[in-house]
Amino acid sequence: MKSLRRLIYPYIAWLTVLIIIPFLFIVLATISTFHIFNSYTFRFTFDSLRFLTDPIFLNAFKNSIKFAGITTVICLAVGYPVAYFFANIKSKNKTLYVALLIVPIWSNMIVRIIAWENVFKPVSILNLFNLSFDMIGSDIAIIIAMVSMYLPFMIFPIYAVLDKMDHGYIEASRDLGANSFQSFYKVTLPLSLGGIVSGIIMTLLPAMTAFALPERIGGGTTILLGNLIEKEIFRGSFSTAATVSFVVMIVMLGFFMLIVRFDKEGETLL
């Protein structure tokens, strides 16, 4: 099949133009006066890096870590047992149950965010049931909405790994004298690490960079990195947007290294 290798050349070109070049632009914009909108002067400067000490950025960074971190921990704590449960049910409808978690994703994300916004507003459809919350702007509201959005993305990769796992491993460990906790802790858990890493990435990174969700549920006062990037780029402030993006990319690359360690070809990402 060697002759088929030629098929990847257009893909390499495509990825170069759409990933590598913009990435270099972002790096360049972070460390120089480079500007895509109007590029007349060029010199190296670390001016835009100074933005990283600006309270606006620090606040957004802190918020991102806080909300995305808490959301990810909850999603993992809930998602792992659920994935384990799905992987072990013996029903012919097994795939359907898992697929039912995909249905909400088919519903438009923005509409789901509005639905949560409705739930947390004092005057809402919930009044029909004599329920009323006033939680817009609260941390808890943001976290609940985030968990609702990203929990399925934690469950899918872990489920995929657990479902494929050979039951023989567990039986072998029991045979060798492990009790059920030991066999889970020493066999099942390490073998599902790839799925856990993928799940964490699929939850943490989108949560960190969300902007519609914190804007609506946070009542416009809670700023995350995503909100910052969005505001800066549409304000025409290319270099600050690039700098913030650069920070996000560093975080992403860190996780990327992790995923390459566990699962070279990213099979658990699906």
Add this chain to the structure above:
Amino acid sequence: MKKNLYGSTLQVVLTIFTFAIVYLPILVIILISIHGSQYNYDSFKLTFRWYQEIINDQQLVDAIIVTLQIALLATTISTILGTAFAIGIHSLKKKNRVRMMVLNNVPVVNPDIVTGIMLFIIFRFFRMTFGFPTMLLAHIFFTLPFVILSVLPKLKQLDPNLFDAALDLGATKFQAIVRVIIPSIKIGMIAGALIAFTMSIDDFIISYFMKQGEFHNVSTLIYSRLAKRQISPTVFAYNSLVVVLTMGLMILFNRSNQTQKKVRG
């Protein structure tokens, strides 16, 4: 084996919690879509008027058409190109294959907003006019890696000599791909296409960076109406239709799958 009763009770409770928290917004959306009043929540009034009004909301209809056009085109193009690229990647030696897959997975792991920024930058750089073509390119860009990710494992399961066997029996390279490789990896391609379609329909953030003036897909339209506080329940009605329709299709698909399995014994 003795069942760990505490463990399984916890699992059931958490599973119920998961479905509850994931489906609550869906239920709220459906409820709003069949409630008679936009502002009065004292008592429930069943109505289907919001569903009828979908067709009167020209802007929404246009946005739905754009969304579907983009999704169908992006899915078709991504599936064809992604399959070709996956075949190419599969024929690489392990080391280069891993390198290619690392690059391939960048858009998968990349937060949407960064992908949005990257595409925005490069399209601006090439002085492209934002609108349908850029949105289509963007959707192809982020769906393509998923098609490759779902086709590649199917290729790995194939007998390594399958392609050579076809050539050996007189097929040209093109014939060997079309008549042997593609039928053997069909399931991966269909799965990839479904994921691509889902991602495309659901995308907001990347599309948001590709918008231009009054050109909208459903997501960006709703977001812009939010800012102007012009949300009417028609949007919720449309969204409910999509959810009910997909859920129905999924259950139907599951049924037919099972009867097929039974027939085959």
Add this chain to the structure above:
Amino acid sequence: MKKLIEIEGLTKSFDDTLVLKSINLYIRENEFITLLGPSGCGKTTLLRILAGFESKDAGIVKFDGNIIDDIPPHERPINTVFQKYALFPHLDVYNNIAFGLKLKKMPKDDIEKAVKEALKLVKLEGFESRNVKTLSGGQQQRVAIARAVVNKPRLLLLDEPLAALDLKLRQDMQYELKEMQRALGITFVFVTHDQEEALTMSDTVVVMNQGEILQIGTPQDIYNEPKNKFIASFIGESNIIPGIMLKDYLVKFEGYEFECVDKGFDDNAEIEVVLRPEDIELKPVNGGINGVVTDIIFKGVHYEIIVDVNGREYIIHSTDPQLVGNKVSLSFDKEDIHVMLR
């Protein structure tokens, strides 16, 4: 007989590893030739170059007197039976076999006839509409053969086709393949690492190791007169003893001189002697090579007896059992002494 394939100086390397080192070989028409060697010896690469799946680095490959470098695999009158069969999973038995004929745009009726004939040849009549994934290993194997021979190739390449079958089935197929080759009158090039397979089926055996051809000959030649230690130990079990060729027809090893049938070595050349386990007879102690029985294993048809002679272990196959500890003398005919260069 006419030469169908001529190979001269064929060289091939993958990433700086030389897998074929200037191979010279010709294959006659209607011959059953086996490439025998351990895995990684280059035999499969040689086969793939013949089929057209790999390109060569240097050398000449001629088919029917014409150089075939530029002919793509799909235009060569050569077909292959692959190791794990490579049956098309999405096609049933009929369509797998008809695949090549359909590409040649053969009329439908002719295809049907040809497929029927091929199925009859491999004894799978009535299997047309079966799903290939539901077939047993042996049946898949037969479909793979039918799919290749239905195209009436001049040359059929078989890449370890029996490796995945169990012992009994493998033996049956060896016999059937040989029959098939005779009936069809097609040249077979068979690749295997199993010496028994090679000896049973072939007209000619080509022993390969590390990209080189070590010996070409009939199965009898290869077994009885191995050219070197590698072949002697690769083909069947053997006792290999260092010695000296005093002169033509006289060899000395284990301190004794023996008459033999070998000649043409330098006088006093350092050589090695091959004694096959079944050629050695155990006698009560006399003046010859003496030793002590250290182990005996029942093998069904014969006993495998290990005899220690001054620290060197000999393997002997005999139908008569011995007691461990027995003192014995080794006896053999002069025809059974095979001499090769050290």
